[in-house]
Amino acid sequence: MDKERAKFVLQSFRPDGEDGNEPAFAEALALVAKDRELGEWLADERAQDAAFAAILSDVEIPEDLRNAIFEVLEGSTDQPAEFDADFVGALALVRPPEGLRDKILAAMEVEQKVVEMPTHHKRGFFKTMMWTTSAAAVVAIMVFVAVFFAGAGGNALAGTTPKEVEYSVIAMLESPFFSLDLENDRQAALYDWLNEKSLPTPPQLPNGLRELKGVGCKFLEIGDQKSRGSLICYKRNGKVFHLVMMERKVLAADGMSEIKDAESECHDCDKNDEWAVTQWADAEYTYFLLSKMEPKELAEVF
Amino acid sequence: MDEFEDLVDQYYQALYRFGFSLAKNPDRAADLVQQTFVIWAQKGHQLKDRSKAKTWLFTTLYREHLGNARRSQRHPETEISEVEHELPNNEEDSGRKLDAQRAVALLGELDETFRAPLTLFYLQQHSYKEIAEVLDVPIGTVMSRISRGKDQLRKKMTSEPSSAPTRIVDFQPDNFRKTNG
Numbered sequence: 514m515d516k517e518r519a520k521f522v523l524q525s526f527r528p529d530g531e532d533g534n535e536p537a538f539a540e541a542l543a544l545v546a547k548d549r550e551l552g553e554w555l556a557d558e559r560a561q562d563a564a565f566a567a568i569l570s571d572v573e574i575p576e577d578l579r580n581a582i583f584e585v586l587e588g589s590t591d592q593p594a595e596f597d598a599d600f601v602g603a604l605a606l607v608r609p610p611e612g613l614r615d616k617i618l619a620a621m622e623v624e625q626k627v628v629e630m631p632t633h634h635k636r637g638f639f640k641t642m643m644w645t646t647s648a649a650a651v652v653a654i655m656v657f658v659a660v661f662f663a664g665a666g667g668n669a670l671a672g673t674t675p676k677e678v679e680y681s682v683i684a685m686l687e688s689p690f691f692s693l694d695l696e697n698d699r700q701a702a703l704y705d706w707l708n709e710k711s712l713p714t715p716p717q718l719p720n721g722l723r724e725l726k727g728v729g730c731k732f733l734e735i736g737d738q739k740s741r742g743s744l745i746c747y748k749r750n751g752k753v754f755h756l757v758m759m760e761r762k763v764l765a766a767d768g769m770s771e772i773k774d775a776e777s778e779c780h781d782c783d784k785n786d787e788w789a790v791t792q793w794a795d796a797e798y799t800y801f802l803l804s805k806m807e808p809k810e811l812a813e814v815f
Numbered sequence: 816m817d818e819f820e821d822l823v824d825q826y827y828q829a830l831y832r833f834g835f836s837l838a839k840n841p842d843r844a845a846d847l848v849q850q851t852f853v854i855w856a857q858k859g860h861q862l863k864d865r866s867k868a869k870t871w872l873f874t875t876l877y878r879e880h881l882g883n884a885r886r887s888q889r890h891p892e893t894e895i896s897e898v899e900h901e902l903p904n905n906e907e908d909s910g911r912k913l914d915a916q917r918a919v920a921l922l923g924e925l926d927e928t929f930r931a932p933l934t935l936f937y938l939q940q941h942s943y944k945e946i947a948e949v950l951d952v953p954i955g956t957v958m959s960r961i962s963r964g965k966d967q968l969r970k971k972m973t974s975e976p977s978s979a980p981t982r983i984v985d986f987q988p989d990n991f992r993k994t995n996g
Contacts, residue, residue, distance in 0.1 A: 521958065521959075521962055522958065524958070524961055524962040524965060525936065525943040525957065525958045525961045525962070527936070527939050527942070528939065529939050531939065531942065532942055532943075535942065537943075561969075562936075562937070565918060565937050565968075566937045566938070566939050568914045568915055568917075568918045569832060569915065569918050569919070569922075569934075569937045569938065570832070570915075570938075571914065571915035571918075572831075572832045572835060572915045572916075572918070572919055573915065574827075574828045574831050574832075575831075575841065575845055578827060578831060578845050578848065578849075579823065579824070579827055581845065581849060582823055582827060582848065582849050582852050583820075583823070585849045585852070585853060586852065586853060586856050808861055809860075809861055
């Protein structure tokens with residue numbers, strides 16, 4: 514290490530001497546001990562740093578900041594009950610605009626035509642409502658599928674982020690019309706079914722999922738390229754874990770980590786309503802593991 | 816004293832100073848600190864290694880600041896005033912307090928790249944490794960930014976005597992305080 518390098522390194526040496534035992538500075542400090550000029554430079558550098566640090570520590574802290582921190586937190590836990598009650602009361606007074614019901618029914622009628630509802634059968638009002646409601650839900654799922662799982666453009670998902678996929682998967686799982694293609698509690702049976710259909714199966718699973726009972730699986734068609742993906746569901750202690758696999762090329766997966774880092778990802782993950790989510794990728798596929806639980810519980814499967 | 820209160824007492828002042836240097840505004844600095852602890856209250860339990868709480872808090876505040884900065888770029892609000900106009904300006908301010916204001920102002924004048932690592936360095940609560948962790952940059956980058964940041968800071972101090980009343984030619988602590996005392 515030459516003198517210039519030593520100076521460069523020692524510029525990160527805290528003036529209070531806290532870094533005295535840090536190995537990275539040892540070599541530079543050894544040089545200081547031998548070189549008088551370097552020693553003088555370091556003394557001057559530390560004096561300047563200490564002066565600036567002392568001045569910075571004089572920045573006035575708002576008197577009420579400490580209390581404000583606690584008040585904000587109390588507010589975030591205590592106030593909502595009262596606040597919510599007021600809000601609920603206020604909202605209960607809101608009346609829907611006249612004619613809204615008719616507009617909804619008219620809109621449903623249009624939707625009914627869009628999905629080419631057979632019209633030669635007469636239906637009672639209730640049946641029609643049931644059908645159109647179902648049709649609306651199907652349309653909603655179709656839109657979802659179009660955007661995220663069936664894709665509208667040739668490379669529609671290439672710019673899609675993992676977060677968007679996460680939201681979409683949750684929307685799919687929470688849809689009242691969601692169903693599995695195969696229900697079976699044996700993992701092997703699920704993988705056999707997926708293999709028969711040339712659908713992806715996970716080459717490696719988090720330890721905690723390997724021995725679990727299966728729930729079922731589903732074929733996912735992704736993007737305009739009709740990339741094939743899988744949903745596999747497992748069960749532990751009454752809670753279901755949903756694993757979605759899709760080809761890496763269909764979304765922006767550059768920032769996704771490997772399975773070995775998925776546990777820490779899980780700790781960092783935002784809880785999405787009731788869902789905890791973690792994700793990882795290998796050379797070929799991206800994986801999303803979701804369950805209705807706390808992130809720390811999800812982390813336990815790794 | 817529970818863990819949370821202890822954590823607040825240990826770090827809220829340093830977090831405020833860091834936030835102040837980043838946001839260049841006392842109200843936004845206070846908001847950043849409050850928001851940081853709100854996030855801790857919501858997610859802090861997920862942190863297994865409690866010894867990392869300090870780094871976690873500074874990282875969170877830094878990320879919140881970056882998020883705010885991105886949002887304000889998309890939705891610009893009113894022009895941010897010069898920091899000195901927004902700082903508390905009590906008549907009884909001593910010379911020493913003025914120094915602190917000027918120190919923050921000078922840090923605020925640095926390139927964004929240098930401001931955060933240099934502020935963390937001067938707060939003396941973090942080693943260069945921890946600074947690298949907080950800012951999510953390599954250790955070598957932190958050293959380089961501290962070094963270059965100091966150069967920039969000192970140039971500003973010596974080249975702007977009128978705006979830097981401290982006239983810190985040599986920046987010796989004694990000279991510094993005498994000049995302003």
